[in-house]
Amino acid sequence: MPTKKKPQVTPTPERRRELLATAAEVFAAQGYNATTVRRIADEAGMLAGSLYYHFDSKESMIDEILSTFLDELWQGYDEVLAAGLGPRETIEALVTESFREIDRHRPAVAIYQKESKHLATQPRFAYLADSQTKFEKAWLGTLERGVTEGVFRDDLDIRLTYRFVRDTVWVAASWYRPGGHHSPEEIARQYLSMVLDGIALRT
Amino acid sequence: MPTKKKPQVTPTPERRRELLATAAEVFAAQGYNATTVRRIADEAGMLAGSLYYHFDSKESMIDEILSTFLDELWQGYDEVLAAGLGPRETIEALVTESFREIDRHRPAVAIYQKESKHLATQPRFAYLADSQTKFEKAWLGTLERGVTEGVFRDDLDIRLTYRFVRDTVWVAASWYRPGGHHSPEEIARQYLSMVLDGIALRT
DNA sequence: GCCGTTCCCTAACAAGTGTTTGGTAGGTTA
DNA sequence: TAACCTACCAAACACTTGTTAGGGAACGGC
Numbered sequence: 001m002p003t004k005k006k007p008q009v010t011p012t013p014e015r016r017r018e019l020l021a022t023a024a025e026v027f028a029a030q031g032y033n034a035t036t037v038r039r040i041a042d043e044a045g046m047l048a049g050s051l052y053y054h055f056d057s058k059e060s061m062i063d064e065i066l067s068t069f070l071d072e073l074w075q076g077y078d079e080v081l082a083a084g085l086g087p088r089e090t091i092e093a094l095v096t097e098s099f100r101e102i103d104r105h106r107p108a109v110a111i112y113q114k115e116s117k118h119l120a121t122q123p124r125f126a127y128l129a130d131s132q133t134k135f136e137k138a139w140l141g142t143l144e145r146g147v148t149e150g151v152f153r154d155d156l157d158i159r160l161t162y163r164f165v166r167d168t169v170w171v172a173a174s175w176y177r178p179g180g181h182h183s184p185e186e187i188a189r190q191y192l193s194m195v196l197d198g199i200a201l202r203t
Numbered sequence: 204m205p206t207k208k209k210p211q212v213t214p215t216p217e218r219r220r221e222l223l224a225t226a227a228e229v230f231a232a233q234g235y236n237a238t239t240v241r242r243i244a245d246e247a248g249m250l251a252g253s254l255y256y257h258f259d260s261k262e263s264m265i266d267e268i269l270s271t272f273l274d275e276l277w278q279g280y281d282e283v284l285a286a287g288l289g290p291r292e293t294i295e296a297l298v299t300e301s302f303r304e305i306d307r308h309r310p311a312v313a314i315y316q317k318e319s320k321h322l323a324t325q326p327r328f329a330y331l332a333d334s335q336t337k338f339e340k341a342w343l344g345t346l347e348r349g350v351t352e353g354v355f356r357d358d359l360d361i362r363l364t365y366r367f368v369r370d371t372v373w374v375a376a377s378w379y380r381p382g383g384h385h386s387p388e389e390i391a392r393q394y395l396s397m398v399l400d401g402i403a404l405r406t
Numbered sequence: 407g408c409c410g411t412t413c414c415c416t417a418a419c420a421a422g423t424g425t426t427t428g429g430t431a432g433g434t435t436a
Numbered sequence: 437t438a439a440c441c442t443a444c445c446a447a448a449c450a451c452t453t454g455t456t457a458g459g460g461a462a463c464g465g466c
Contacts, residue, residue, distance in 0.1 A: 115234075153404050168370060195397070198401035199356055252417090
């Protein structure tokens with residue numbers, strides 16, 4: 001049995017991550033279907049066929065991009081949900097965590113928003129649908145708990161509220177640019193302020 | 204000069220609208236680039252080549268879908284903006300009008316959301332960028348007027364507020380289904396209530 | 407009956423697509 | 437030095453794509 005050794009020039013998994021990062025950037029900008037593997041290879045400074053040394057298909061690229069993102073997302077979410085916070089504090093923590101994920105995985109989030117809906121129908125991407133179910137359970141459950149505990153309004157359609165909060169947070173990935181005026185935490189703070197208290201001046 | 208006469212079985216412009224409607228539905232569901240003209244033709248009960256009797260390209264289909272939608276949108280918006288309402292009433296009217304447009308042009312709105320960003324770079328779709336500029340001017344201007352008149356909070360980043368309101372409204376097209384539990388007006392009412400007053404219970 | 411128009415079909419085209427195969431430069435290991 | 441592995445290139449493959457050209461059936465007007 002030959003001894004495992006570290007690669008020589010560029011470590012293999014690092015190169016993989018580099019390529020996935022550029023692929024994600026192009027996917028997010030142009031859309032998955034509109035992106036050719038030649039374009040990705042171009043951006044990475046190589047030829048189309050060479051990509052197939054690292055990945056076995058274009059589909060497996062977006063697969064790895066999305067699953068990596070979701071894994072990290074749920075790592076953060078599960079931590080929040082396990083902390084045993086009150087409903088309002090849970091929502092605050094989830095929103096903050098979400099903006100941190102957008103900061104870290106902006107291209108992946110953008111891809112997820114645009115493509116997950118019709119990708120989820122394919123068996124390979126079943127985990128997208130699973131994640132969405134789990135997502136809804138977490139957020140909707142927290143909102144319902146907040147209503148029964150009297151911290152959230154009870155005169156609103158709760159599912160409408162859920163979609164409202166969910167969308168307001170995640171669409172931010174379409175305009176957010178890392179290194180902008182506000183940090184993820186500051187954006188989260190202002191968004192939470194708007195969602196919880198509204199934009200109208202209280203009289 | 205031959206006299207113009209009405210077509211015999213199905214009036215031409217009506218058939219055109221039918222085909223555009225099915226095309227819009229497929230574009231919205233699958234994405235523009237992922238949609239083949241054969242798929243559209245299939246859905247319309249004809250063969251791919253036959254579409255080219257009505258339209259001269261796939262691009263001209265999405266072009267007509269989007270421009271038709273934007274024309275009607277601005278018809279409604281301009282009416283609201285010309286009414287001389289106060290800032291809060293203007294926002295309320297714009298949001299309500301937006302949900303009506305989503306109700307009427309749901310596929311077009313969904314397409315606009317997904318594709319306008321990278322379509323706007325092409326000269327043919329320059330009107331998309333123009334519309335977005337006009338859009339921002341109208342909403343942002345109204346919000347700023349509201350802050351100076353003391354009806355909206357002044358402790359928020361106004362551009363963040365703008366994107367917040369804009370996105371919350373228009374993303375609704377991704378889940379909205381006509382004939383659902385709520386009318387567009389009812390959804391607008393609840394959304395406005397959340398945006399203006401927040402979802403937290405006032406103590 | 408004939409003509410013209412409308413609307414679609416058949417069949418093909420050229421360009422672009424994701425992917426495969428065989429090869430090879432250059433460093434690492436033995 | 438020889439064998440080996442990594443990471444890429446060069447060139448082609450089969451297939452799908454948007455689009456076109458020619459034809460024909462159904463119908464109304466004359």
